[in-house]
Amino acid sequence: MKKIFLKALPFATLCLAVAFTSCNQKSDKGAQTTEQTDSLKYTTTINGKSVKLYTLKNKQGASVSITNYGGRVVSLLVPDKNNKLTDVVLGYDSVGAYRKKGEPFFGALIGRYGNRIGKGKFTLDGKEYALQLNDGVNTLHGGTDGFFSKVWDAQQLDGQKLELSYVSNDGEAGYPGKLDVKVTYTLTDDNALQIDYLATTDKTTVVNLTNHAYFNLNGEGNNTILDHELTINANAYTPVDSTLIPTGKLQPVAGTAFDFNKAKTIGKSIEENDQQLKFGKGYDHNFVLTHHDGKTAIATVKSPVTGITMEVYTVEPGLQFYSGNFLTGADKDGKGGKSYPHRSAFCLETQHFPDAPNHANFASTVLKPGETYKTSTTYKFLK
Template sequence: MSSSSIQVTQEVFGEIRTSDGIQPVTKFTLTNPLGVKVQLITYGASVSNVFVPNRKGELHDVVLGFDDMAGYLKPENPYFGSTVGRVANRIAKGHFNLNGIEYQLVRNNGDNHLHGGNVGFDKVVWQAYAHRDGKITFTHSSPHMEEGYPGHMFTQVTYTLTDFNELIIDYKALTDRPTPVNLTNHSYFNLAGHNAGSQQLLNHRIQLCANQYTPVDSGQIPTGQLASVDGTVFDLRSETLLGEVIEKIPGGGYDHNFVINDSKNKFDNRLPLVAKIWHSESGRIMELFSNQPGCQIYTSNGFPADGSLVGKDGTVYSTHGGLAIEAQNFPDAINQPHFPESVLQPGEVYHRTIIYKFSTQ
């Protein structure tokens, strides 16, 4: 037991080969007194498992992922549970101008740059430190011009599991040169269980605290407009059954950024409420709180239909099998002057927080 009420254990999860040799990958398990369990791996500073109870008290894993490193190293891994950066989401044509200097990043998503490039933060082994109070801190030092980004940037991600069934993710970053930064977690949730499939995901209800969203072009790059959700399939301000709206969306599902309302929630005055998700059959509820200005909702529209994406317990993950709900800055913010600031300056501290809170009804 740690000095807090959270029990922490660790084990070898696997290894990867890099230019520096073989690097071991460690899995940490955090367990609170209620039996809620969160498992983290040093590869990508990723969330690999989240076991939470249903209304009967039965624990099930509610995030998609893999059983071993072989799965996480597959090219078809859709960023399961990972910390994505240096810039999450898309940058148009992988290009931006910063202080009069033109930068060209790799184009790894059609014509655009996605989630930090070919070897983003999701594809490196982070250093880890287990605190005596049960927190786990991951660190990564990203050198100047890694994946084309300026500045040597130091990043720290701290995970905390509380006695109140909250998973808190705290991000901090420093840089020695101006550089764009946008960090988030890329977990895919299915509150019926990671192996429950698309039918159960479509039985989820969602409520999102967003009066606006950012329309996109054919390459999923924002047009620059902040559009009202009124009268559209993007109006999720009241409880909405996913199965009733998802097929009405061009592309067969959500892959859109929403502009989060800046309001405090009466149940948690630390951070604004971003979203709430219900699964009626299991009784599970997940609330998302964050100080990020936006939230990307992705309903795994691009998962292969041929059964080739095989995850934990031999589960085939297919279209609409999981919901990624990513609190972050707006896509392509570095190229959109009226979007929230995305550049971290030397001497500043980038600090963002995400809380996933689980309960039942």
């Protein structure tokens, strides 16, 4: 991890910071647009901190809306093959719905440690640390007190860039060190959502940050992603035990249901008689990327319905592909009152490997004082 130096950036105007619509847009007296109403549903105070909805929009008309509660991507509107704007991420209509117990991390920033840590324990510099258990006997996505539940300080730098920052105190959720985190969302004019992460610590710790957006390129609320065509450039994956903790092995994908080097539908092999698929109830596995320079797509997904294609770029060595196996449709609080049934979304979470602190053969997630954690991921949309 290399040191970098940051320049101070100017504070955004209030006009840019809050609304879906511009400050000089007029509306009929006593009336509100749907967008304004939605924005108001995200305007509240949580633990004494202000929560709002921030919207970025590019020259193509694409837009992304993000709440500083959990840094969550609430909506992502991109053009389909007919130039119709389509919302491709699952979520809720109000910030309150994201706070309910058992919600599946829709659109959230994940930390301090994305994915799972076995038994909620790891040893660092000879000291064992015990974390919050929130996934059976394991810790998932930072624990019950993870970054997904925090109110981030927000600064909209311009119409296409939002900067979020958070200070995680020493001992929070069991992790050592005071961690200063900054995440920047940028919506580019070529319809790409770029997420840049920075973090520093005052004590040796572990860090693995990611975003947990749930995608359906047919449009959120569509009942399946099994018809999506997927490519993942990976020659191996990390098999797991029955609690979804990696065994430590790197398993070749060749000849298995996990081989996505040539494009195939998500549903093609998902019901094969494979113990790994049974453990995950489908795909819920980390893929070992063959390249991760941030310049070459590591994964590509295409919808046969809308024609929307999503390319993923990252400098991370791993990609968690999750096929929405634990969505049930029982939750009726989706956007517009929708329910999100089984396998109606997928996640492609860029990351270091799950449980890496407990596997010496996995790339290290250790961050030391004087170092800067720096990583970047881009989701680019084509039609």
